[in-house]
Amino acid sequence: MFKGSKKYDSLWLTEWFENHATDIDVTTSGLGTFIEFKCSKADYNQIKDILIDTMNNPEFSEKEIELAKQEAQARYERSISDAGSQHRDFRNSVLYAGTREAISAKERLDNILKLSREDLLELHKKYFNTNHTIITFFGDLNSDEAISKATEIQAKIPKRKIIGEKKSLQFVIENKTAINEYPFEQVNVDINLPAPKIDDEDYYAMKVIHNILSGSRGRIFQSTRGENNLSYFAYPTFGSSKDYGFFRMTSQTSIDKKDELVN
Numbered sequence: 001m002f003k004g005s006k007k008y009d010s011l012w013l014t015e016w017f018e019n020h021a022t023d024i025d026v027t028t029s030g031l032g033t034f035i036e037f038k039c040s041k042a043d044y045n046q047i048k049d050i051l052i053d054t055m056n057n058p059e060f061s062e063k064e065i066e067l068a069k070q071e072a073q074a075r076y077e078r079s080i081s082d083a084g085s086q087h088r089d090f091r092n093s094v095l096y097a098g099t100r101e102a103i104s105a106k107e108r109l110d111n112i113l114k115l116s117r118e119d120l121l122e123l124h125k126k127y128f129n130t131n132h133t134i135i136t137f138f139g140d141l142n143s144d145e146a147i148s149k150a151t152e153i154q155a156k157i158p159k160r161k162i163i164g165e166k167k168s169l170q171f172v173i174e175n176k177t178a179i180n181e182y183p184f185e186q187v188n189v190d191i192n193l194p195a196p197k198i199d200d201e202d203y204y205a206m207k208v209i210h211n212i213l214s215g216s217r218g219r220i221f222q223s224t225r226g227e228n229n230l231s232y233f234a235y236p237t238f239g240s241s242k243d244y245g246f247f248r249m250t251s252q253t254s255i256d257k258k259d260e261l262v263n
Contacts, residue, residue: 001024001124003064006057008050010064022047030169030241031203033128041140048149052156055128060120069113074217077110082235084252090180099170129160168243185231187258188251195247198240206247210238230261 002024004010015024022039024047039047079085089104096102103111133149173194196202211219213236224231234251253261 004059005054007053083184083186172246191249197244197245
């Protein structure tokens with residue numbers, strides 16, 4: 001979306017971002033679409049106009065689509081030699097068997113490579129819409145200024161109705177162990193457990209547990225790598241919504257330390 005719009009062509013945008021201490025980052029997940037930007041106060045009005053025009057009038061030029069496809073292809077080819085990427089594909093195939101979440105990196109790439117400019121324009125019109133937006137500002141401005149700027153952007157975000165069926169993540173945790181063998185030295189380990197949903201009474205207790213276990217000073221990393229030298233890394237993930245809750249411990253180690261790490 002941010003590679004060119006009706007008002008701003010891709011070359012102009014590239015040069016402008018290179019000449020200013022400005023950055024836009026976009027991520028999307030089941031929770032929503034997240035657009036983050038940082039800029040100097042002097043550049044705010046310009047980046048605001050860029051954001052509004054590219055959200056409403058993206059160009060999706062053939063050149064930019066081809067470059068994006070090349071990037072996706074290269075990212076996939078690099079992932080083939082990465083044990084963690086191969087492990088994620090396997091984990092998804094076990095946890096989400098028979099659902100769209102089980103799609104492999106190769107299948108995802110194939111879908112991307114099939115997309116045309118007309119497809120992207122249609123997808124943008126159909127899905128880049130909202131009836132609920134959170135806008136936050138951090139920096140050299142007071143509360144009234146932040147509210148004013150947020151209100152201005154919010155008023156110009158597309159608000160057409162999304163026509164489509166909402167599908168929630170299906171996360172079924174069974175009491176079993178699944179082992180994937182691949183030609184890599186690293187052993188990737190995931191331990192998946194059921195956890196409170198976002199409206200369960202134990203949700204905040206689980207948040208506290210997750211915070212205690214997380215980070216380079218957290219209990220999991222300290223115990224597995226810091227004290228016992230069993231892993232290259234280790235960290236927890238807590239995912240929760242109204243429809244599901246899961247807690248996952250992820251780590252990577254060598255074949256001779258796998259069983260002790262799991263224990």
